[in-house]
Amino acid sequence: MLAYRFIPGEPNPVPQQVPIPTPAAEEVLVKVLAAGVCHTDVGILTPGDMLNLWCASKSFTLGHEGAGIIAEIPASVASAFPNLKVGDYVAMWCGDACKKPACSVCAYGFTDLCTFDRLHGVGLDGTWAEYITLHASCVVPVPASPERIPPAVISAATDATLSPYHAMKTCCGVRPEHTVLCMGTGGLGLNGVAIAKKCLRARCVIACDTRQSAREDALAAGADYAVGPEELAGLVEEKKLVVDFAFDFVGIQATFDSCFAAIRPGGTIHVLGLGANAQQYQQLVAMSKNLTLKTSFWGARSDLAEVLQAIAEGTLQPKVDTRPMSEVVEVLDEMRAGRLQARVALIPEGAASASA
Numbered sequence: 001m002l003a004y005r006f007i008p009g010e011p012n013p014v015p016q017q018v019p020i021p022t023p024a025a026e027e028v029l030v031k032v033l034a035a036g037v038c039h040t041d042v043g044i045l046t047p048g049d050m051l052n053l054w055c056a057s058k059s060f061t062l063g064h065e066g067a068g069i070i071a072e073i074p075a076s077v078a079s080a081f082p083n084l085k086v087g088d089y090v091a092m093w094c095g096d097a098c099k100k101p102a103c104s105v106c107a108y109g110f111t112d113l114c115t116f117d118r119l120h121g122v123g124l125d126g127t128w129a130e131y132i133t134l135h136a137s138c139v140v141p142v143p144a145s146p147e148r149i150p151p152a153v154i155s156a157a158t159d160a161t162l163s164p165y166h167a168m169k170t171c172c173g174v175r176p177e178h179t180v181l182c183m184g185t186g187g188l189g190l191n192g193v194a195i196a197k198k199c200l201r202a203r204c205v206i207a208c209d210t211r212q213s214a215r216e217d218a219l220a221a222g223a224d225y226a227v228g229p230e231e232l233a234g235l236v237e238e239k240k241l242v243v244d245f246a247f248d249f250v251g252i253q254a255t256f257d258s259c260f261a262a263i264r265p266g267g268t269i270h271v272l273g274l275g276a277n278a279q280q281y282q283q284l285v286a287m288s289k290n291l292t293l294k295t296s297f298w299g300a301r302s303d304l305a306e307v308l309q310a311i312a313e314g315t316l317q318p319k320v321d322t323r324p325m326s327e328v329v330e331v332l333d334e335m336r337a338g339r340l341q342a343r344v345a346l347i348p349e350g351a352a353s354a355s356a
Helices: 039-045 050-055 075-080 151-171 187-199 212-221 229-238 253-262 283-289 301-312 325-336
Strands: 002-006 014-017 027-037 067-072 089-092 131-135 139-141 179-183 204-208 225-227 243-248 263-271 292-295 320-324 343-347
Touching: 002 325, 027 151, 027 325, 039 050, 039 325, 067 151, 089 151, 139 301, 151 187, 151 243, 151 301, 151 320, 151 343, 179 187, 179 253, 187 204, 187 212, 204 212, 204 229, 212 225, 225 229, 229 253, 243 253, 253 263, 263 283, 320 325, 325 343
Parallel strands: 179 204, 179 243, 204 225, 243 263, 263 292, 320 343
Antiparallel strands: 002 014, 027 067, 027 131, 027 343, 067 089, 089 139
């Protein structure tokens, strides 16, 4: 099969013919119908980036977002996971938490953190290929058919929707009485707007982005206000808004500073974006506002099941564009240049009819 792989020292994925993988114990083989592209992929391919340094010693197939059809289930898996069958339409939770009682993160429920060194597409072979093998517990049945919910949408849900959902609901506990700021409304942030407003019923959602088109998309997704960074302070003052949670979906110093300025005393800034390796803040100023600074990584499998249900019910409608997988380098270049208007899912050759 054709796979697009990370090769140490190469700035872009390298297309290679590799064998179709054979499921090992407790694994299933999934035919990939759509595979998402993420800023994490850009980081892996960027020399000097922390992700690149982390992955620099190995070669692997990229892609940590995916949707597909189960193509093979070994007999041992069929008996252990009787709810799975060949032909099932599934989302891919691309980690493989050990779930051992002695695990210092699984014991506290942080199964997403247990995947740091076992994440498909970030060290292990991922979804930018025609097939992938995963542990049977890492496929999540989609409560709809590919015709009703396209694979591209499900693929994006496995990270671009899952990550803000996990941050907002599981980590921060956003509730209807809260006012939420979404800083940056690209792939993750646009989903964040919809999650805050439509799933968690936040009283007020403020979207902030430098691009007019992104602000318009945010309003369509449910934002009460959508402004540029230079207008944010004036909006908060004019409307007497009290920002309880500020979610930084960009992760650079400028966006972090904007969140810092807008958040109320006792509020929470939660950083999801990986636009820079670090941000700085003045401890005394943070102390004077009694702020909570938080981060999170990805999301749990249980969160993904809830996300899929929200999509099936129509509560969430992620915006996703599709491209042939052969155009992955062009997509990455557009992402690097900030030209993408929505999340992009790659469609492997031969899967286009199934994802239409």
